Amino acid sequence: MTEIRQPTPRRGTNLPRMGDFNLTVILDAIRRTSGGLSRVELAQIVGLSPQTISNISRRLLDQHLIVEAGKEGTGPGKPRTILRLNPSGMYAIGVHLDPAVITFVVLDLVGDVVKHSRMATPAGSDPATVITTIADEIKILIQDSGVDPAKVAGLGVAVPGPIDLDEGSVVDPPLLQGWNRVRIREALAQATGMETLVDKDVTSAAVAETWAGGQSGTGSFIFMYMGTGIGCGIVLNDEVIRGTSGNAGEIGHIIVDPGGPQCDCGLRGCVKSSCIPVVVVAEAEAAGILDGNRNSTEGPDVQEYFARLCDAADAGDEKAIAILDRSAVLVGRAAAVVTNTLDVERVVFGGPFWGRMSKYFLQRVPGIIEENSAARRIHSIEVVGTGVGEDVGAIGAACLVLEHTLAPRAQRLLLEG
Amino acid sequence: MTEIRQPTPRRGTNLPRMGDFNLTVILDAIRRTSGGLSRVELAQIVGLSPQTISNISRRLLDQHLIVEAGKEGTGPGKPRTILRLNPSGMYAIGVHLDPAVITFVVLDLVGDVVKHSRMATPAGSDPATVITTIADEIKILIQDSGVDPAKVAGLGVAVPGPIDLDEGSVVDPPLLQGWNRVRIREALAQATGMETLVDKDVTSAAVAETWAGGQSGTGSFIFMYMGTGIGCGIVLNDEVIRGTSGNAGEIGHIIVDPGGPQCDCGLRGCVKSSCIPVVVVAEAEAAGILDGNRNSTEGPDVQEYFARLCDAADAGDEKAIAILDRSAVLVGRAAAVVTNTLDVERVVFGGPFWGRMSKYFLQRVPGIIEENSAARRIHSIEVVGTGVGEDVGAIGAACLVLEHTLAPRAQRLLLEG
DNA sequence: CTGCCGGATCTCGGTCACTGAATCCCCTAA
DNA sequence: TTAGGGGATTCAGTGACCGAGATCCGGCAG
Known part of the structure; x- marks a missing residue:
């Protein structure tokens, strides 16, 4: 379909690159610690010598990327100077x-x-x-x-x-x-x-x-994005995986409901034909929970109807709860396929539809993932909702x-x- | 289930590490070029200066990891000295x-x-x-x-x-x-x-x-291992992905046949219940292609029966061909799930059972993967059999x-x- | 056969990031 | 007030990469 991509040859590195890299490493360490870090702590964490930390801190201070934010001293000795990110840097x-x-x-x-x-x-x-x-x-x-x-x-x-x-x-x-x-x-x-x-x-x-999510944005995780469609973002060892052409994370055709509805790919029960919001809303309509006057299948409309479904569930409507619960199970299965493939330590949920559905999903998904985890004897997989709100995109x-x-x-x- | 894994903090780097790394980069470049490389070519490929290449080559020669293997000169000028891996290094x-x-x-x-x-x-x-x-x-x-x-x-x-x-x-x-x-x-x-x-x-x-597979072991690919079970190895940008605990590549419960047989996980048509060799052999027995006297479901036996099924197919037995063909389709679907998730450029098949099935799989799988590829408008996905034989493990x-x-x-x- | 030329490789000194040792600095506790 | 402890900095040292120039090694024209 397109030109052949020749393999990118692996390249070497040199001194300036090394310097820049260490600078970002230190910045990253500071960024990821809510209270800020002192120079000694940094030396400890990143493995560089205190002198180097001093030099790099100076560069970061000069660039106004970090600031010295008070001292912290318990016991004898010179108190530590805390370095913190400068938000307006x-x-x-x-x-x-x-x-x-x-x-x-x-x-x-x-x-x-x-x-x-x-x-x-x-x-x-x-x-x-x-x-x-x-x-x-x-x-x-x-x-x-x-x-x-x-x-x-x-x-x-x-x-x-x-x-x-x-x-x-x-x-x-x-x-x-x-x-x-x-x-x-x-x-x-x-x-x-x-x-x-x-x-x-x-x-x-x-x-x-990874940048604004705090502790849940570290290490290896997948981000299940609940939007008009469902996709996932992948982070392994703190690095984002993009794939050859930037299209990693397409999980729409993972089959999660063998007896489910026909999908345009010819099979049954794919994610995109069985548990994305449009489908869930349609199910709710069919079950008589929502009136069927929806005049489009597009974003805003769907989101509104989906919210109503959640309202119904929140109000105790058994059928509504069952529908949400089932969609959680299906999405959980898709997530399990990915976690088994990549052996990550965490699944983070988010996206525009997440807020309303979180309650139902967080009850159901952890169990599904645990049950289906091939590595459950070795480590557990954390399931959390993102702290980053509706505007994640x-x-x-x-x-x-x-x-x-x-x-x-x-x-x-x-x-x- | 086990202790919590604290996030590995990202660490810095220093001069000696850089040197070692560049050495491996150069070795890697030499290794991956069948005919060997000259120092100038290396400089070109890895981006380091000719002097550095010279220095590092010397270190590699001293360690007997590479050897100078003849000269190559076209036209005027000093001919290039070809550097090649020393097999016995x-x-x-x-x-x-x-x-x-x-x-x-x-x-x-x-x-x-x-x-x-x-x-x-x-x-x-x-x-x-x-x-x-x-x-x-x-x-x-x-x-x-x-x-x-x-x-x-x-x-x-x-x-x-x-x-x-x-x-x-x-x-x-x-x-x-x-x-x-x-x-x-x-x-x-x-x-x-x-x-x-x-x-x-x-x-x-x-x-x-990646080490012995030549061109097909470069870049980003998945290795579909056809053994007693089916699993996949993952390589992204020339680096092997192992996952948090080393268990990446578990694809046994990807659903590939929505109408298929019940799996121990409670769903239908998982890879491990619908297309691994034991199951395929059982299907062949049920179809009367093989006699049903198999006395175990273990490795050697299965491999032998599987070989007989392939013999039958090779001899033109339509039913045998259909069974192999179908298993290829199912495995292809599983591979497509992974390629869509990771957006790789290649799928490499191999493993102890691969040799006999390759003919049927290579006819079927590329089409399945192409059809199901979310990125098919952007790039194609190569499907090849490994050059590394039965002893890949x-x-x-x-x-x-x-x-x-x-x-x-x-x-x-x-x-x- | 000899000198010329072009390209590959090496030699030598320079730069710069990190490191070890020593010093300076700041605070607590006696 | 003083001793002491720990944090941060200074200073020289190391070593990997880089730039410039020298050197080496053929082929080719005369």
């Missing part, structure tokens, strides 16, 4: 282009939202117009946020898959008509003048978790920039070609 | 502990088998006795091979999962009775005096592919040692705790 813009709604955020260095906005996705407009609209909104957003534009490191864009990572393009996503092979990266980079990164929404969500998009600039990715060490 | 021992048979190999640096042997797995013996037997056989093997023991870098052991990588133990595999939490790594290290590594057989097979086990010692793993750069 850097900012990133994130845009989530969803078929229904476009979300914008300005994120600071610690991952807090400084400013945010939304607009309905213009229906029927051609991509070029939409892109211009996005670029305009970004400019306004930066202005309104009062953030120094010089401190904005770049722009991240989360889009529904499939994508082509090399091209930075969206490749004909099911719900965005006319968006076939639109090179949104180039277009937005040009329109905004910012360095721009594009990634899939589910991958972005996983990155959001956009926040993750912004985190793409932070991750690219500041995360200690092994890739950063290697020389470029 | 290092050796590794590999053992594959299979429920039916134990395989031993001595491997040289280029991944060629120098010496190999096998024995039936002693049935009913306790693990300690088996381990002693293995250690003895290893000593004999090294002696017989005539290899300088000082050049043997270590011992790799491939075992059926699940395993506990931290402990280096086998955790109650279905077909090895009495092998629950047996710390085989320690035991064999002590008995042989060699540095010992333990890993799952499917992971080892994937490592074998043992060869892979030996490759674990080579990989651990000589592969440019990012992990190598990081300081230890």
